[in-house]
Amino acid sequence: xxxxxxxxxxxxxxxxxxxxxxxxxxxxxxxxxxxxxxxxxxxxxxxxxxxxxxxxxxxxxxxxxxxxxxxxxxxxxxxxxxxxxxxxxxxxxxxxxxxxxxxxxxxxxxxxxxxxxxxxxxxxxxxxxxxxxxxxxxxxxxxxxxxxxxxxxxxxxxxxxxxxxxxxxxxxxxxxxxxxxxxxxxxxxxxxxxxxxxxxxxxxxxxxxxxxxxxxxxxxxxx
Amino acid sequence: xxxxxxxxxxxxxxxxxxxxxxxxxxxxxxxxxxxxxxxxxxxxxxxxxxxxxxxxxxxxxxxxxxxxxxxxxxxxxxxxxxxxxxxxxxxxxxxxxxxxxxxxxxxxxxxxxxxxxxxxxxxxxxxxxxxxxxxxxxxxxxxxxxxxxxxxxxxxxxxxxxxxxxxxxxxxxxxxxxxxxxxxxxxxxxxxxxxxxxxxxxxxxxxxxx
Numbered sequence: 001x002x003x004x005x006x007x008x009x010x011x012x013x014x015x016x017x018x019x020x021x022x023x024x025x026x027x028x029x030x031x032x033x034x035x036x037x038x039x040x041x042x043x044x045x046x047x048x049x050x051x052x053x054x055x056x057x058x059x060x061x062x063x064x065x066x067x068x069x070x071x072x073x074x075x076x077x078x079x080x081x082x083x084x085x086x087x088x089x090x091x092x093x094x095x096x097x098x099x100x101x102x103x104x105x106x107x108x109x110x111x112x113x114x115x116x117x118x119x120x121x122x123x124x125x126x127x128x129x130x131x132x133x134x135x136x137x138x139x140x141x142x143x144x145x146x147x148x149x150x151x152x153x154x155x156x157x158x159x160x161x162x163x164x165x166x167x168x169x170x171x172x173x174x175x176x177x178x179x180x181x182x183x184x185x186x187x188x189x190x191x192x193x194x195x196x197x198x199x200x201x202x203x204x205x206x207x208x209x210x211x212x213x214x215x216x217x218x219x220x221x222x223x
Numbered sequence: 224x225x226x227x228x229x230x231x232x233x234x235x236x237x238x239x240x241x242x243x244x245x246x247x248x249x250x251x252x253x254x255x256x257x258x259x260x261x262x263x264x265x266x267x268x269x270x271x272x273x274x275x276x277x278x279x280x281x282x283x284x285x286x287x288x289x290x291x292x293x294x295x296x297x298x299x300x301x302x303x304x305x306x307x308x309x310x311x312x313x314x315x316x317x318x319x320x321x322x323x324x325x326x327x328x329x330x331x332x333x334x335x336x337x338x339x340x341x342x343x344x345x346x347x348x349x350x351x352x353x354x355x356x357x358x359x360x361x362x363x364x365x366x367x368x369x370x371x372x373x374x375x376x377x378x379x380x381x382x383x384x385x386x387x388x389x390x391x392x393x394x395x396x397x398x399x400x401x402x403x404x405x406x407x408x409x410x411x412x413x414x415x416x417x418x419x420x421x422x423x424x425x426x427x428x429x430x431x432x433x
Contacts, residue, residue, distance in 0.1 A: 011325055018316035018350075079310025083326070086276045088301035221278055 003089045008097030015074075016105045026106045027113065030063040034117045045122035052121035053131065053182035057175050059117075060110050060135055061142060065171075067106045068146035069163055071098065072154045072217065081154070085221050091214035099147045099210065107139025123182075130185040130195065137198045138178040144202075144209035145170045151216035174201060228253050228290070229374060229405050230275070235284035237267070237274060244270050248284070250422060252374070252407060255400045257416060260409040262424030268409035269309065271424065272376050275407065276306045305372035307380060311363035315352040319343055319362050322351060323369070332369040341365045341391065357383040364388075367395050375399065377408035 016023040037055050038048060075081040084094055114135050115128050123131065149167035153159030177194045185191040230252040237244045244267045252258055260268050273279045275286060277293065277300075286293050288300045313322050323334040338347050341361045346354060351362065360383050367375065375396075381389055393416055396406055400418075 007325075007328060014321075015314060015316055077310075078314065079308050079312035080314065082278060082308050082310070083306070083312045086278050086301060086304075086306055088298045222280075 003093035004087070005093045005097040005100075008094040009101050012098050012101030013104065016101065023105050024109075026063040026067040027109045029066055030059050030110050031113065031117065033062070034059050035120060037121060048122045049124055049186075052118065052123040053127060053179045053186065055121060056114055056117055056123075056131065057135075057138070057179040057182070060107075060114070060139060061171055061175055063110055064106055064139055064142040064146060065164060065167070067102070068143070068150050068167070069160050071102055071147055071150040073150070073159075076154045076220070081217065082221065085217065091217065092210040095147065095151075095213045095217070096206070096210040099143050099213075102147070103140050103143040107135075107143055110139055111135040124186050126188075127182045127186045130181045130191045133195055134178045134181040134198055137195070137202050138174050141174045141198070141202050141205050142171060144205040145174070147213045148209050148216060151213040151220065154217065155220040174198070177201070229256075229288065230407075231285075231287045231290075232275070233285050233287070235271075235274065235286065236282045237270060237279065238282045239270075245424060252405050254373075254403045254405055255418075257396060257400055257406045257408070257414070257419045259414065259419050259421050260407065260424060261411070261421055262409075263426055266424040266426045268424060269378055272306070272308075272378050272407065272409060276304060276376050277301065278306075303373045304376060305366065305370050305374070306376040306378075307363055307366070308378050309382075311359045313351050313359045313362050316350060318348045318350055319354065319358075320347045322362055323365050326363075326366055327369045330369045330371070334365070334369065337365040337368040338362070340368055342387065357385060357388070360384055361388065364392060364395075367392075367399070373404050375404065375406045375408075377406065377410075379409055379411075381410055381412050 034056065037051075041051070042048065072081060075084065085091065087094075111132060114131055118128055118131060146163075146167050148170075149163045152166060153163045156162065177197045180194040181191050181198065184194060228251055230250075232248055232250040235248040235250075236246040248271065250258070260271060262268050270279065274281050277297070288296055288303070293300045312326065314325075317325070319338055320334050323338060327334065335347050338344070341364055343358060343361055343365070346358065351359060354362070360380075364380070364384075380392060384392065389412075393414060396408075396414075397416055399406060
């Protein structure tokens, strides 16, 4: 059972599957908003290509943020979170399972669909692989960091805005190195550097964020 | 093994926002005991149960399990207790059987049999969003049939349950204490069971601002 990791991963994936419409909304948001960019700015491919990496990354960040709110909220409302808090296993493992499920439902589909948006925004050819790689690592970071914010705001009825304010500063390094990975590939530089930093951030986030979320959930249960 | 003290609460105090919810609670729960916590609304019944299940940390005082402080045997203690709170912890999009299987992961008992026993025979594979509040409670109560936990903490277990359900629950509790388990519950109802010990929670008079 790995201390509840796989059990929670499977349950949250099943729950997301049962509510497919809700689970798909970040992805639909990501695609819809990105299609507005050529309409709102310019359909000219040269100018779009310049801003494409940044745009795709900002949209991915907002789409992830949109879904982070509900990470623990449902469990809090129906009492499952209370049961989790008094279960004997280490709290961080179920939390990591839930975050992994969240990433598989939001970050992973966003990553897989991003080449399509690359085409729409005239992303130069050499940018596709770095885009996929950076989004795969980066969205996992976003889910993990978001979990800390979601855990801190879980007992607030309208915690959505506060959650954004809390996690936005922590998202900044991710988006900086994420879009830098794609940009350096387009500019013809070696793109492994920024990607390696993203990987390091992910490693740190995997180690620290579940513990921080677990602590924050314990705090929330006091109220 | 009668009269083995399972749970000992000594001088338990809890403060919330610099205001005492209650102070100096002393309580002993032996194997085979049913302890009913009584008190007016807001007297801290749920708080006391949540303290006993470690969901809350007491301001001072100790809770011991089989003579050992629960901070020292946390894993053992949490493995041996079962808590049913106000919320039934039922997932609306899962079926009754899926919910129960999830809540009792690791138990060898069959969830379908337990659901039939609590009167949900036709609803085993029905998603819980189409069940009523009382039926949600019954799904949660079915856990009692499947658990090996020694100490049960039940917070208002009779809420939203019909008369037959109350009778069933009382039988369940009777069987559990016969097997040497213990139950701590909060309820306003009088139980039709023998040997229920009542613990009266006094509303705290020292209110804030005075």
